[in-house]
Amino acid sequence: MPDSLLSRSAESLFWLARYVERAENLARILGVNETFSRDSRGGQNWMSVLQLYGDEARFKALHGEASAEAILRFYVTDAGNPTSIVSSVRAARDNARALRPLISNEMWTQINVLHNRMGALGDDALAAGNRARLFGQVKEACQTHIGVTEGTFYRGQGWYFCRMGRYIERADQTTRLLDIKYHLLLPDPADVGSPLDVSQWNALLRSAAGYQAFRQLHPEGITPARVAGFLLLDGRFPRSVALCVREAGELLEALRSRHGLRGGTGAAEELDRLRSLLGTLSVAEILERGLHEFLDMLQVQLIAVTEDLAGTFFGHQAQSQSQSQSGPSGSQSQSQSQSGSGFEWWPPLPPLPPAQS
Amino acid sequence: MANPVLDDYDPGTFWCEMSRGGATQQVRDRLAALPLDELTRRAAHADAELRDLGITFTVYSERDAADRVLPFDCIPRVLSAEDWARIEAGVCQRVAALNHLLHDIYHEQKILADGVIPPDLILGNANYRPIMRGVDLPHRTYVNVCGTDIVRDAAGGFMVLEDNARTPSGVGYVVENRHMMMRAFPDMLDGVALRPVADYGARLLQALREVAPPPAADPQVVLLSPGPYNSAYFEHVFLAREMGVPLVEGRDLVVEDDRVWMRTTGGLARVEVIYRRIDDDFLDPEAFRADSGLGVPGLMRSYRAGKVALANAVGTGVADDKAVYAYMPRAIRYYLDQDPILPNVETHICREPDALRFTLDHLEELVVKPVGEAGGYGITVGPRASKRELEECRARLLADPANYISQPCLSLSVVPTLVEGRVEPRHVDLRPFAVTGEKTWVLPGGLTRVALRRGSLIVNSSQGGGSKDTWVLA
Incomplete structure (x- = not known):
C-alpha cells in the first residue's frame, strides 16, 4: 500500500474522530448535568450548559426563554444547531462517507447506523424518563466507533491523524467538563464540602468515567483539588489532559x-x-493561578496545534481561529470563551453538479 | 409443483424473463420454496440493510437533503448463458464501433466525408469538442466505461435502446445487489451456478492502468468526483473503494508543469490516470465552463500534452447523442464490416422532414425523446399521454424538431416483482457495463432496472424505478 494520503482525507479522518469524540462528550456533559445540576431545592439548571459552550446569545436569539426542554432539544436533536449531538454525528458520518475508500466497512456501517438512528429520534426521546438512557446509548455508540476503529482500521498515516484528532478533542472536552463544575457551578463558599457539593464532584468523576480509578487513588476522599489534579495531570487516566x-x-x-x-x-x-507544563505543575500551583484561566490557556493552545496541523498537512492557508476549530462537513468553533465569534460553516459548499446519465 | 410465489402471477402478452427467458426450472423451484410472507419479510430486511450500509442516493431539494434507497426487488432477473453470449458480443461490437467513430470524428472524419453520417449532426453537436481534434489516445480508446441500455421486446429479441458513453452510472448497484442477494437469500442461490460480478473494480483498475500515459510503470489512478452532492456519490465511493484508489475532488488536484498532482500530507504527488465522474463541461474552467468549481484548471492542457489520461475521454458525449444513436448500425457496418449483433430500436430522427411528419402523424403511438437529456426526463409516451400532453409535445416538436427523436412504443419484457405483498409483472431493461483499456470486457449481467409502477415503462430511478440482481447462468 503506497504511503501517501490526500490532505483532505487526513483532515477528514482528524475530524471524523473529533466529531465522534465531541458527540460522546456532549452526551457526557448533558448526562452529568441531568444528574448534578440540581440545586438544594431540587431545581435543574440547564443554563450552565449554554454558558459552558458560550451559546447563551445564540440560543436566546433563536429560542428566547431557556426551558429545559428547549435547551435539550437544542443540544441533542436540533439538526439546525451545528453543535447538537445530531449535527456532530451527521458531520462525523459525512466525513466517514468521503473516507469510505480508506476506512473499513465496519467503521462506516457503525457510524451510518448511528446517524440513521439519531435522525429518527422523536421528541419523546428527550422526555425526563428517557434521556439518561439516550445519553448512555450515544456514549456507547461513540465508544463502539473507537473500538471498531482500533480493531479494523489499517495503521497507515490515516490512523495516526484519526487518533490525533480524538486525543486533541478529548483533551479539549475534559477541560470543558472540569470548567462546568469548577467555574460555573461554583458553590457558595459556605457550601464547599457540603453533601450537595460532594455529590456533584462525584457525578463529574463518573461522567468522565474516572470514579473508580479516582477512588483507588484517593481513598481519603474527594476534594476539588484532587479531582482537578486527576482530570488534568494524571498521566494514566485515559481522559486526562496530560495523557491526551x-x-x-x-x-x-x-x-x-x-x-x-x-x-x-x-x-x-x-x-x-x-506536556512538560502538565508534567511539572502541581494542582496547587494551577489553582493558585486560577483554574479557569488555566483551562482557557489549554484550549487556546490546542487550537493553535490544530491550526498548525491544518496549515501543514491539510493544505490550508492561514485560517482564522474560529474556522480552524471546525472540520469538513461543518461544525462550529468551540472556543467562544476566547474568540466569542460564534460559529462559521466550513468549508464552503460546492455548487450542485449537473445530473449524470 | 405448486408454486406459492408464481401461481397467481400472470405476465399476459409480455415476454416474461422468468417463465420464457433464461430462468431454469431450478431457479423457479428455488423461488417456489419461499412462501410469500417470508419473501416479504426478507425484502424488508434487505431494505433496512441498504440503509444501514448507506447504499443510498441523496435527493437535494432547496430545503433539505434526503437519503433514498434505490428500491431493490429481491426476485432476480435471469439470463441464460446463450442470451448472455449474444448480449456480450453485441456490446463489444457496439463499443468497438463507438471508439472507431470517436477517433474518426476527432481525426480524419472519413465517415462524414463518405456521407454515412450527416456532418452537421456531429460537428454542430453541442457535445462535439473541437479541443479534441488531433489528440491521440492510447489504444484509441475513448469510451473506457460504456453502459449500453438494452431492452427485450414481446418476441424476446434484444435491442439497444441507448448508448451511455459519458459517465454511465449504476454499476455499484450491480455488485451491491449481488452481495445483498447472497446475504438475504442464500437459499435462493443454492446450487445455482452464476457468473460472478465481484471483480468489477479490479477489471476497471486494470483497464485504467492500460491507458496510462507512457512510461508510467506503476501509474497512480484516482477517481474524480463532483463530491457528496452528486446523486451518484455512493457509486463514486464504491468504485474508489473497489479499486483501492484515492477518491478526489477538483480541489485536491493541481496542474503544474503540464502534469497533474494531488495534494497529500507529504506534498504534491503525481497522478497519471483520472477516472472522472464529472461531465466535460465542468472538467476544466480554463477550457470549458469558466464558472465550474468542480474541475481542475489546466487539466485539458495536461491531457492534450499526453501527461494524464482521462476516462472516459473528453468529447464522447457526441456518440451517445440520441440522434447519432440512430446511425450506429451504419457505423458498425462502416468501421467493422459486420452486421449489428444487437439491432437498434427503430428510430425517427425528427430533424429529417419525413421523420418529423411521420412522428407528428403517429404521435399517440410513439415515444418521443429529447436527444440531449438523460435520466428519463422530457419523454412523452404516446399511448400513455393525455390529449393535453400530446399537444404540448407536438408544440415542442414543431418548435425545435432537431431536439427530438421518436421510437415505437415497445412492449418491454417483464419480470415477476414483489409489489405490496403480491408478485406482479413489471417491465425491465438491462444496462451491461463494458470496460475497455486495450481490449473490452463486459461485466456478466449488468444493472436490471425495473419500473415499479404498474404499467410504467420508465425505469429510471428518478421516475420511480428500482433494481434487481441480474443473474447470468454459467
Missing part, C-alpha cells in the same frame, strides 16, 4: 519520523510544551 496531550504528541512524532512527513514543527513544539 502526550498521546497526540507521540502520534505526531510517529508521523514525522516513521512516515517521513515534513513540517508540523509548530504543533510538535506546542504539544511538547504543554
